[in-house]
Amino acid sequence: MDPQELSDVKRALGRQLAGWRSTRGLTQDDVARRVHSTRSTVANVESGRQVVDRIFWAQCESLLRAGGELLGGYDEYRSLEVRHQEEKAEAARHARWGAVLDPAMIAEASLPDPAQDPARALVSPEGASGTGADLTVAIAEVDALRRSLNETLTLGSINASGLDEWDRILTHHGRATRDRSTGALLRDIAGDLTELIELIGRRPSASALRRLTGMAAQMSGLLCLVLCRIDDTTAAHRWARTARLAAIEAGDPMIQAWVLAQEAHVHYYKTDFREAVEVARHAQEIAGHRASAGTALAAAIEGRTHAATGRREETRAALGRAENFLSHLDGDALSASAFGYSEAQLRFHQENAYTRLGEVDLALAAQERALELCSPGDYTDWALTRLDRAICLTETGHATEALDSLTETIGSLDEAKRQGIIAERARLVLDTLPPVQRSSSTARDLRALLTEGR
Structure with a gap:
C-alpha cells in the first residue's frame, strides 16, 4: 500500500472536521473544550498532523451532528493504517526469515500471542480491600479494563441470549453502590465488565449489541461514580469518557444523559465548575429535557455547582428543575440505586447546595428531611x-x-x-x-x- 494514500486520507479527515466545525459556527477552542481536548490537538487534527483516538472522533461526531461522516472517516483511516502496518510487518518478516524458513513457519510466526490480549486482564479476586496498596492495584487493574473496553466496543457482537440476566447483574451493581464499600465494588464491577467485554467481541445481532453496549456504558459510569467517591478524579474522568463513547454507540439518549450526569459529578469534585455546569446542561438537553434519573441528577448537580460559586438564582432554578424531573419519575427510576433518583437524593443535593450558599435555615430543614429518608x-x-x-x-x-x-x-x-x-x-x-x-x-x-x- 502507498504511504501517500494514508497521508491523503488523514488530511481529508482533518478537512472534514474543520468543515463541520465551521458549519456549526464553532472555534477550535469551542470544540476542544466540549470534547475534553486542547486547541492545539484540534488544530493538528484539522491540518492532518494528528488523528488521535476513537473517543475524540465519537465526541466530535455527537457534538457536530456530522451524520456518521467523521466516525466513518476515522474508521476508514484506521483500517488503512492497520493494513499498512500489516504489510510493513509482513515485508520485514520475509526480509529477516525468507531465506531460512518455509512459508508455513513464517505464517505460524505471525500468529498473535493470546497472552497479549488486553481483554484477558482480570482483577484479582483477593485484591481491592479498599485501602492502601490493594486499592491502588485495583484502580490500576480497572484502568487496564477501561483501555481494553475502548478498543473492543465497536469490533463485534454476540447473540442475544442471556441479556435479561445481564440486566439483572447491572441492576444489582446499581443498588450495591448505595451500601457496599469501594474496594468490593471495584472488584465486582470490574470482574463482570471483563466478561461483558468478551461478549461484545462475539459479534451478536445488532439489537443485542446495542443493549450490551448500553450496559457497558452504564458499568463504565458506575466505575466513574465509585472512583469519584474515593476522590480519584483523574481515573474517574477517564472512565467518564469511556462511558460517553459507549453511550453514543448505544444510541440511547437516556443512557447518555445518565453518564453525562456522572461526568458532571466528577467535574464538580475536581472544582472545574464551569465544565460541571456545561456537562450537566448537556445531559438535560440530550434527553430533550425529559424526566429520567439522569436528567434529575444532572439538574441537581448543576444546582450544587452554582451554589459552590455563589450563584443563588441559578442554584434555585436548577434545583427546581431537579424537583420537577423527580415529580415525573416512577417505578425503577425512583429506586435506591445509582440508576434511580429519589426524594432522599434530591434532599441531600438540596441541603448541600444551601450549605454551600450559607443559607443555614434552609440547609438544616433539608438535612432533617434527607436524614429521615436516607x-x-x-x-x-x-x-x-x-x-x-x-x-x-x-x-x-x-x-x-x-x-x-x-x-x-x-x-x-x-x-x-x-x-x-x-x-x-x-x-x-x-x-x-x-x-x-x-x-x-x-x-x-x-x-x-x-x-x-x-
Whole structure:
C-alpha cells in the first residue's frame, strides 16, 4: 500500500472536521473544550498532523451532528493504517526469515500471542480491600479494563441470549453502590465488565449489541461514580469518557444523559465548575429535557455547582428543575440505586447546595428531611449530610455539638467507607471549627483517624 494514500486520507479527515466545525459556527477552542481536548490537538487534527483516538472522533461526531461522516472517516483511516502496518510487518518478516524458513513457519510466526490480549486482564479476586496498596492495584487493574473496553466496543457482537440476566447483574451493581464499600465494588464491577467485554467481541445481532453496549456504558459510569467517591478524579474522568463513547454507540439518549450526569459529578469534585455546569446542561438537553434519573441528577448537580460559586438564582432554578424531573419519575427510576433518583437524593443535593450558599435555615430543614429518608445502609449520602450539618451547627454557634456529631459520624464508619470524599469533607469540617474545638484532643484524634490509609 502507498504511504501517500494514508497521508491523503488523514488530511481529508482533518478537512472534514474543520468543515463541520465551521458549519456549526464553532472555534477550535469551542470544540476542544466540549470534547475534553486542547486547541492545539484540534488544530493538528484539522491540518492532518494528528488523528488521535476513537473517543475524540465519537465526541466530535455527537457534538457536530456530522451524520456518521467523521466516525466513518476515522474508521476508514484506521483500517488503512492497520493494513499498512500489516504489510510493513509482513515485508520485514520475509526480509529477516525468507531465506531460512518455509512459508508455513513464517505464517505460524505471525500468529498473535493470546497472552497479549488486553481483554484477558482480570482483577484479582483477593485484591481491592479498599485501602492502601490493594486499592491502588485495583484502580490500576480497572484502568487496564477501561483501555481494553475502548478498543473492543465497536469490533463485534454476540447473540442475544442471556441479556435479561445481564440486566439483572447491572441492576444489582446499581443498588450495591448505595451500601457496599469501594474496594468490593471495584472488584465486582470490574470482574463482570471483563466478561461483558468478551461478549461484545462475539459479534451478536445488532439489537443485542446495542443493549450490551448500553450496559457497558452504564458499568463504565458506575466505575466513574465509585472512583469519584474515593476522590480519584483523574481515573474517574477517564472512565467518564469511556462511558460517553459507549453511550453514543448505544444510541440511547437516556443512557447518555445518565453518564453525562456522572461526568458532571466528577467535574464538580475536581472544582472545574464551569465544565460541571456545561456537562450537566448537556445531559438535560440530550434527553430533550425529559424526566429520567439522569436528567434529575444532572439538574441537581448543576444546582450544587452554582451554589459552590455563589450563584443563588441559578442554584434555585436548577434545583427546581431537579424537583420537577423527580415529580415525573416512577417505578425503577425512583429506586435506591445509582440508576434511580429519589426524594432522599434530591434532599441531600438540596441541603448541600444551601450549605454551600450559607443559607443555614434552609440547609438544616433539608438535612432533617434527607436524614429521615436516607436508607440506613446508604452510608455516603448519610455521612455527607451529617458533615454538612456539622458545618451549619458551627455557623450557628454550636461548635461543640458540631464536633461531637462529626466524631460520631466518622467513628461509625469503618476505614474502607470513610476514605475519599467523606474523609476530605470531614477534614474541611475540622478546619472550620473555632480554635478551641479545633485544638482539642478529640479533634486531634479524629484528624489522626482520617489520615489512616492515605
